[in-house]
Amino acid sequence: MSIKRYTVALLIGTLLMWIAWSGVLMFVDPFTSGMTGVVLFYATxxxxxxxxxxxxxxxxxxxxxxGALDEHDVVVSFxxxxxxxxxxxxxxxxxxxGLLPWTNILLFILLFAMIELLLLYRSQRKT
Known part of the structure; x- marks a missing residue:
C-alpha cells in the first residue's frame, strides 16, 4: 500500500471513529449502560x-x-x-x-518517555 493510500484510509477511518465517539458521547448513558458504555467510550x-x-x-x-516520506516515518508516526x-x-x-494530581502526570510522562527512549535505542541497535 502506498503512503498516499495509507493516509487516505487513515483519514477516513479517523473520521469514522470520531463520528462513533460522538455517537457514544451523545447516546450512551454511562450510568445505565454499565461497563459496556465505558468501554465503548474509551475504545472509540x-x-x-x-x-x-x-x-x-x-x-x-x-x-x-x-514530502519524501518513507516507511520508517509512517512507523514512527503510528x-x-x-x-x-x-x-x-x-x-x-x-x-x-480523581487520581490525577500533577505528580502523577509528571510520573506518567516520565514513564512513557523512558519506554520511548528504550524503543529508540533498540531500533538504533538493530540498524
Whole structure:
C-alpha cells in the first residue's frame, strides 16, 4: 500500500471513529449502560486519537522531509500516535477517578518517555 493510500484510509477511518465517539458521547448513558458504555467510550476515543495523532505525525514528517516520506516515518508516526492516545486516555481515566494530581502526570510522562527512549535505542541497535 502506498503512503498516499495509507493516509487516505487513515483519514477516513479517523473520521469514522470520531463520528462513533460522538455517537457514544451523545447516546450512551454511562450510568445505565454499565461497563459496556465505558468501554465503548474509551475504545472509540483511543481509536480516534490514534488516527488523529498519526495524521499529525505524518504531516510533521512530511514537512520535515519536504514530502519524501518513507516507511520508517509512517512507523514512527503510528508508534507515537499510540503512545499519545494511551497517555490521553489514561489521564482521562485517572481524572474520572480523581487520581490525577500533577505528580502523577509528571510520573506518567516520565514513564512513557523512558519506554520511548528504550524503543529508540533498540531500533538504533538493530540498524
Amino acid at each position: 476515543s483511543v481509536c480516534a486519537l490514534v488516527g488523529t495523532f498519526a495524521l499529525i505525525g505524518l504531516g510533521y514528517h512530511a514537512i520535515r522531509t519536504r 508508534r507515537h500516535a499510540i503512545w499519545y492516545a494511551l497517555v490521553v486516555n489514561f489521564a482521562l481515566y485517572l481524572q474520572a477517578h
